[in-house]
Amino acid sequence: xxxxxxxxxxxxxxxxxxxxxxxxxxxxxxxxxxxxxxxxxxxxxxxxxxxxxxxxxxxxxxxxxxxxxxxxxxxxxxxxxxxxxxxxxxxxxxxxxxxxxxxxxxxxxxxxxxxxxxxxxxxxxxxxxxxxxxxxxxxxxxxxxxxxxxxxxxxxxxxxxxxxxxxxxxxxxxxxxxxxxxxxxxxxxxxxxxxxxxxxxxxxxxxxxxxxxxxxxxxxxxxxxxxxxxxxxxxxxxxxxxxxxxxxxxxxxxxxxxxxxxxxxxxxxxxxxxxxxxxxxxxxxxxxxxxxxxxxxxxxxxxxxxxxxx
Amino acid sequence: xxxxxxxxxxxxxxxxxxxxxxxxxxxxxxxxxxxxxxxxxxxxxxxxxxxxxxxxxxxxxxxxxxxxxxxxxxxxxxxxxxxxxxxxxxxxxxxxxxxxxxxxxxxxxxxxxxxxxxxxxxxxxxxxxxxxxxxxxxxxxxxxxxxxxxxxxxxxxxxxxxxxxxxxxxxxxxxxxxxxxxxxxxxxxxxxxxxxxxxxxxxxxxxxxxxxxxxxxxxxxxxxxxxxxxx
Numbered sequence: 253x254x255x256x257x258x259x260x261x262x263x264x265x266x267x268x269x270x271x272x273x274x275x276x277x278x279x280x281x282x283x284x285x286x287x288x289x290x291x292x293x294x295x296x297x298x299x300x301x302x303x304x305x306x307x308x309x310x311x312x313x314x315x316x317x318x319x320x321x322x323x324x325x326x327x328x329x330x331x332x333x334x335x336x337x338x339x340x341x342x343x344x345x346x347x348x349x350x351x352x353x354x355x356x357x358x359x360x361x362x363x364x365x366x367x368x369x370x371x372x373x374x375x376x377x378x379x380x381x382x383x384x385x386x387x388x389x390x391x392x393x394x395x396x397x398x399x400x401x402x403x404x405x406x407x408x409x410x411x412x413x414x415x416x417x418x419x420x421x422x423x424x425x426x427x428x429x430x431x432x433x434x435x436x437x438x439x440x441x442x443x444x445x446x447x448x449x450x451x452x453x454x455x456x457x458x459x460x461x462x463x464x465x466x467x468x469x470x471x472x473x474x475x476x477x478x479x480x481x482x483x484x485x486x487x488x489x490x491x492x493x494x495x496x497x498x499x500x501x502x503x504x505x506x507x508x509x510x511x512x513x514x515x516x517x518x519x520x521x522x523x524x525x526x527x528x529x530x531x532x533x534x535x536x537x538x539x540x541x542x543x544x545x546x547x548x549x550x551x552x553x554x555x556x557x558x559x560x561x562x
Numbered sequence: 563x564x565x566x567x568x569x570x571x572x573x574x575x576x577x578x579x580x581x582x583x584x585x586x587x588x589x590x591x592x593x594x595x596x597x598x599x600x601x602x603x604x605x606x607x608x609x610x611x612x613x614x615x616x617x618x619x620x621x622x623x624x625x626x627x628x629x630x631x632x633x634x635x636x637x638x639x640x641x642x643x644x645x646x647x648x649x650x651x652x653x654x655x656x657x658x659x660x661x662x663x664x665x666x667x668x669x670x671x672x673x674x675x676x677x678x679x680x681x682x683x684x685x686x687x688x689x690x691x692x693x694x695x696x697x698x699x700x701x702x703x704x705x706x707x708x709x710x711x712x713x714x715x716x717x718x719x720x721x722x723x724x725x726x727x728x729x730x731x732x733x734x735x736x737x738x739x740x741x742x743x744x745x746x747x748x749x750x751x752x753x754x755x756x757x758x759x760x761x762x763x764x765x766x767x768x769x770x771x772x773x774x775x776x777x778x779x780x781x782x783x784x785x786x787x788x789x790x791x792x793x
Contacts, residue, residue, distance in 0.1 A: 330719060331619035331622075331720045331726065332719070333619075333620055336722070337722050340724050341724060343721050343726070344724040344725075347726060505647075516777070516782075517778075518778070533770070533774070534770035534774050535765075536770075
């Protein structure tokens with residue numbers, strides 16, 4: 253058989269197989285559980301007589317990462333115009349091999365911003381974070397933390413997985429907290445589950461590392477605990493309110509500040525005050541963010557906590 | 563016969579050079595002097611907005627197109643539901659910025675289909691290919707600022723049957739200012755933006771990550787066109 257003909261046959265066979273494979277493998281998958289977050293069965297108000305616990309995360313040390321800046325450089329918007337299937341296959345394979353592990357490399361590079369904080373963060377445990385956070389939370393009655401492996405208790409339990417991001421300009425901290433709230437007697441089925449992201453107000457400090465590390469990293473810990481407390485209050489607030497379907501949250505594109513950068517998010521505004529907004533993203537996640545200049549309300553703030561974190 | 567092949571090759575090369583390798587318009591930044599004259603009347607217009615759609619560049623053969631279209635059918639359907647949002651009002655925002663600079667501005671309310679304009683006879687550096695002079699009399703203007711958005715939606719690059727990257731939201735276009743006295747560009751700024759999903763993209767049927775990226779690209783595009791007039 254002539255090589256050219258053999259090559260042509262291989263290409264045809266590959267093409268047919270590719271179509272079948274592509275249809276099976278690349279059909280968009282169903283939305284994962286994150287897209288269904290924020291669901292619950294009925295509104296619940298947690299009275300001052302009701303106690304609740306926070307179940308600690310499985311790991312001991314609080315997770316901090318450096319902000320990964322995606323600057324859209326090297327964005328690929330042109331296809332590879334080839335009619336050679338084997339060339340295409342080789343190109344795509346080579347590209348995936350080349351890019352394998354690149355995300356981890358980028359994160360390692362981004363984490364270098366945490367170098368001045370390494371010693372302080374090495375001693376910061378979730379026990380301390382959660383205790384500090386609970387001291388700042390006014391929801392319900394008495395509150396305590398329980399170990400990750402502690403048996404179920406006959407009261408409200410909040411499972412949390414908080415992790416923090418320090419912006420590259422070191423002017424703000426971002427909390428991502430996966431929260432699940434379990435009603436008394438229902439340890440297996442959460443009444444509410446969502447990812448809550450809080451972006452702190454940016455600090456304009458000439459020496460940001462010196463600022464955060466002042467008093468034995470007290471400011472860094474306090475700001476982190478403020479964000480954590482706020483995420484708990486927002487979660488409880490969601491349980492307390494009406495169903496998310498009743499939110500007057502027609503999505504719009506809001507602009508907010510993450511550190512000294514401006515970011516955008518398509519989201520429904522749940523509440524807006526003190527130049528901050530609580531919004532529901534298209535994925536159903538909740539975010540509390542400092543608004544950018546154009547979107548800021550300029551409303552007076554009620555108290556110190558809301559001034560800092562609403 | 564070698565001479566015949568040589569002659570044919572030269573002809574093909576010449577045709578390619580003359581027809582396929584036209585010099586693209588170079589970017590021209592907006593200078594302060596361009597807007598200095600307050601007596602000039604400036605018209606601000608937009609070309610018709612493109613349909614929000616998905617592009618699959620690189621899926622070139624018929625079977626490749628069919629496979630890529632089928633593999634991305636859910637995202638294609640979703641992309642076509644995405645709105646232009648307030649993009650049509652971009653010319654009003656731009657006109658407002660020009661007014662703040664003291665320019666005498668009118669907003670041309672109808673979409674300007676430049677393909678219907680005649681070709682310009684004169685050639686030279688920074689001369690527009692289309693003849694914009696009919697707009698001078700029609701709208702009583704001396705210059706036209708034109709926002710031309712050409713591509714909007716999603717893009718996923720392919721190589722035959724294989725995607726070479728994840729889908730991204732895109733906005734492509736050109737902002738320009740043409741003097742209607744000499745048909746010369748006084749500002750020419752290509753805009754090409756692309757943004758991927760933060761987190762996973764494959765979230766059918768609503769694709770929240772890519773939808774978010776689409777609306778981000780819309781805002782980034784508006785910012786890009788307005789920025790030269792904001793300074």
